[in-house]
Amino acid sequence: MKRRTWLFLVLPVVLSAAISCRPAAATKTISFVGVQDGQSRYRSMGLNIGYAGYWFPQFHAGTAGGGVSDRPTHENDHSVVSPLSVRVARLPLLQKLTRALRASLGATFGNLLWYALLAGAASLLFYVLFPRFFRRRRIADADPSRQQVSREIFHSLRSLAIFGLVAAGVVLAALSGWTRIYINDDRYGWPWFITSIVLIILLHDAYFYWTHRLMHHPRLFRRMHHTHHLSTSPTPWAAYAFSPAEALVQAGIGPLIVFTIPTHPAAFGLFMLWQISFNVMGHCGHELFPRGFVTSPAGRLLNTTTHHALHHEKFRTNFGLYFNVWDRLIGTNHPEYEVRFDRAHGVMPATGADGDVGPKHLQVTQPQARTKK
Numbered sequence: 001m002k003r004r005t006w007l008f009l010v011l012p013v014v015l016s017a018a019i020s021c022r023p024a025a026a027t028k029t030i031s032f033v034g035v036q037d038g039q040s041r042y043r044s045m046g047l048n049i050g051y052a053g054y055w056f057p058q059f060h061a062g063t064a065g066g067g068v069s070d071r072p073t074h075e076n077d078h079s080v081v082s083p084l085s086v087r088v089a090r091l092p093l094l095q096k097l098t099r100a101l102r103a104s105l106g107a108t109f110g111n112l113l114w115y116a117l118l119a120g121a122a123s124l125l126f127y128v129l130f131p132r133f134f135r136r137r138r139i140a141d142a143d144p145s146r147q148q149v150s151r152e153i154f155h156s157l158r159s160l161a162i163f164g165l166v167a168a169g170v171v172l173a174a175l176s177g178w179t180r181i182y183i184n185d186d187r188y189g190w191p192w193f194i195t196s197i198v199l200i201i202l203l204h205d206a207y208f209y210w211t212h213r214l215m216h217h218p219r220l221f222r223r224m225h226h227t228h229h230l231s232t233s234p235t236p237w238a239a240y241a242f243s244p245a246e247a248l249v250q251a252g253i254g255p256l257i258v259f260t261i262p263t264h265p266a267a268f269g270l271f272m273l274w275q276i277s278f279n280v281m282g283h284c285g286h287e288l289f290p291r292g293f294v295t296s297p298a299g300r301l302l303n304t305t306t307h308h309a310l311h312h313e314k315f316r317t318n319f320g321l322y323f324n325v326w327d328r329l330i331g332t333n334h335p336e337y338e339v340r341f342d343r344a345h346g347v348m349p350a351t352g353a354d355g356d357v358g359p360k361h362l363q364v365t366q367p368q369a370r371t372k373k
């Protein structure tokens with residue numbers, strides 16, 4: 001790996017470590033979820049065990065191991081009554097690093113599990129068990145080669161490791177109470193829990209569209225985004241097939257969320273499940289939405305597999321992730337999007353009556369597209 005790439009990887013961890021070393025006042029208690037001061041209010045939400053701890057209860061136990069304080073500091077303090085509360089303000093850096101590494105492993109394993117489960121299930125269904133049945137929903141003609149699938153898996157595993165490193169950095173920062181993760185906080189009930197998930201998804205959609213467009217800039221494309229576009233007809237395994245630099249950009253949504261939106265770990269977990277499900281769907285190569293969906297109100301809002309498949313084919317359009325809002329607003333939807341969606345359902349346009357109307361008919365010459373962008 002290039003030296004510059006390593007810098008990209010190490011920088012967030014070092015920065016987070018620096019943040020976590022910030023001296024904390026002796027009177028403060030950093031609970032499992034936040035920093036309490038003497039006035040029984042969170043100064044800020046803290047200790048983001050994040051996604052990792054959510055999946056790994058032993059991490060919670062590990063966290064509670066050093067100087068557990070399972071009662072609120074003050075009689076009237078109802079903001080933190082978690083048995084997981086722990087004094088961590090004066091935790092040595094080594095302990096913080098240990099916990100961050102544990103969380104990192106947990107995050108990596110959790111992400112890997114969902115990636116393998118969903119991408120594996122989609123591959124099995126579309127390409128192994130019922131290829132004939134799903135062929136009618138196939139977007140591209142060619143079968144993916146073993147080489148392509150191996151490459152996609154290799155790149156995805158590398159991305160998962162990078163996501164884990166970013167998780168470690170976030171946990172280090174969170175141990176100082178810099179994130180807005182909460183667990184037991186009366187201010188946030190079910191309405192906020194649901195609202196936060198919606199907000200997170202909207203934020204991710206905007207973040208993805210604009211960072212994606214940026215990575216298509218000729219100066220950045222080769223270095224950052226080209227790896228993902230090696231698959232012009234992707235399989236579900238391409239969901240995380242990024243270069244290290246792009247993986248870091250994609251992982252950036254995690255810190256952005258926990259530093260800005262009060263987030264329950266379960267809400268973050270559900271968001272992660274949503275994003276990997278949508279991501280696998282976008283790369284599965286088969287249109288799953290019903291005929292006529294793209295012209296319905298829901299289809300105008302939500303993206304489809306055809307939408308992202310066209311992005312992999314044509315490069316210059318269809319940058320959006322979940323919603324078809326940014327592409328519509330900015331005018332970057334592919335003009336043939338609806339035609340290609342219909343074609344995945346076997347509906348041929350009237351003008352293509354010469355018999356040459358298969359998906360290949362609309363494919364651009366990839367080498368050209370690739371060298372330009």
Ligand SMILES: [Zn+2]
Pocket residue numbers: 228234283308312
């Ligand atoms: Zn893609």
Ligand SMILES: [Zn+2]
Pocket residue numbers: 212216225229311
């Ligand atoms: Zn792209």
